[in-house]
Amino acid sequence: MSKSYYSNKSALESGTWVKLICGASNEDLPSITDLCAVYGAAGVHCVDVAADIAVAAAAREGLKWVENKLGKKPWLMISVSDGTDIHFRKASFEPRFCPKECPQPCLKVCPTNAISETLGVIEDLCYGCGRCLPACPLELIKEENNLLEIKDFGPLVSRIKPDAVEIHTAPGRMKEFERSVKAILQSQVQLERVAVSCGLEGHGITKNELSKELWSRYECLRRYKQKAIWQLDGRPMSGDLGIGTAKAAILLLEKIQPIAPPGPLQLAGGTNEKTIHHIQSNHCLAGIAFGGFARKLIQPFLIEAKKQNKKLIECPEALNQAIKMAQVLVNPWLRKGFGEKC
Numbered sequence: 239m240s241k242s243y244y245s246n247k248s249a250l251e252s253g254t255w256v257k258l259i260c261g262a263s264n265e266d267l268p269s270i271t272d273l274c275a276v277y278g279a280a281g282v283h284c285v286d287v288a289a290d291i292a293v294a295a296a297a298r299e300g301l302k303w304v305e306n307k308l309g310k311k312p313w314l315m316i317s318v319s320d321g322t323d324i325h326f327r328k329a330s331f332e333p334r335f336c337p338k339e340c341p342q343p344c345l346k347v348c349p350t351n352a353i354s355e356t357l358g359v360i361e362d363l364c365y366g367c368g369r370c371l372p373a374c375p376l377e378l379i380k381e382e383n384n385l386l387e388i389k390d391f392g393p394l395v396s397r398i399k400p401d402a403v404e405i406h407t408a409p410g411r412m413k414e415f416e417r418s419v420k421a422i423l424q425s426q427v428q429l430e431r432v433a434v435s436c437g438l439e440g441h442g443i444t445k446n447e448l449s450k451e452l453w454s455r456y457e458c459l460r461r462y463k464q465k466a467i468w469q470l471d472g473r474p475m476s477g478d479l480g481i482g483t484a485k486a487a488i489l490l491l492e493k494i495q496p497i498a499p500p501g502p503l504q505l506a507g508g509t510n511e512k513t514i515h516h517i518q519s520n521h522c523l524a525g526i527a528f529g530g531f532a533r534k535l536i537q538p539f540l541i542e543a544k545k546q547n548k549k550l551i552e553c554p555e556a557l558n559q560a561i562k563m564a565q566v567l568v569n570p571w572l573r574k575g576f577g578e579k580c
């Protein structure tokens with residue numbers, strides 16, 4: 239077995255695990271390759287992409303680059319939903335309805351520059367993060383569902399053959415969760431982990447109710463002989479650009495840690511470069527996932543490469559700079575290790 243196999247697993251145990259959430263929809267594919275290459279080279283243990291053949295192929299290209307150059311093999315995780323959560327939506331609006339005097343706050347909040355003054359939302363660049371929706375004072379921006387059904391999970395996992403699958407679930411969806419697990423396992427693909435992504439925000443439930451929901455999923459995964467990662471979504475797919483949001487995932491960890499089922503706890507949603515400063519000595523966690531903030535950090539390099547009609551992995555100087563920037567975000571987590579006291 240490869241060294242990477244052990245290092246990804248031991249990172250979960252030692253609290254040094256870092257995951258890149260690489261975009262939840264069929265966004266601009268060269269960027270996915272580059273994001274995976276840059277953050278893979280910076281040391282992440284896993285990249286998490288939408289359950290889509292094209293997206294997974296683009297991610298694999300980046301991961302292959304990392305393996306060839308550095309011998310590391312981050313896991314490829316694909317994300318599915320047992321409901322209709324926001325991860326599988328894209329934004330859209332008609333620019334002709336926008337008043338000329340609008341200061342265009344939607345353009346400013348979009349981490350991927352997916353909003354064009356004249357074209358509206360550029361579908362290939364939009365990864366459904368939802369930031370632009372509340373930004374429009376006239377509520378012109380809507381979400382469009384891009385839903386994958388549970389019955390599609392098995393064939394899709396068979397084709398993609400990921401190392402791990404993440405199920406985005408929500409309170410009250412235990413039956414759908416179990417159906418999802420069964421469908422995924424029909425693929426016969428040996429998975430390293432089944433990650434479970436769940437949060438409190440927007441569900442109107444208490445931490446004890448969330449704990450019960452997680453425990454029932456734990457029992458389910460045990461029945462099917464699968465190992466979990468518990469992804470605590472402080473702010474699901476929003477707010478990770480602002481300084482004040484860094485605490486959201488930590489607050490959820492504090493609530494859930496004492497009543498969580500066994501298995502590694504990982505922060506997500508609202509995570510950014512400030513999150514690490516909020517970790518206390520009594521926190522017990524496996525690591526962190528970075529999403530929009532990680533992308534934003536290297537976005538200028540992605541844009542520049544695109545202007546030259548190249549991938550970033552084809553521009554050595556810019557690539558090295560991008561990797562250095564990514565390391566600034568990732569390295570503190572790789573060094574620190576939060577799992578020893580768990």
Ligand code: SF4
Binds near residue numbers: 359369
């Ligand atoms: S802010 Fe998010 S949802 Fe809106 S267009 Fe940009 S990527 Fe898409």
Ligand code: SF4
Binds near residue numbers: 336340343345375
């Ligand atoms: S904020 Fe709303 S009205 Fe203004 S440009 Fe964006 S979509 Fe149009």
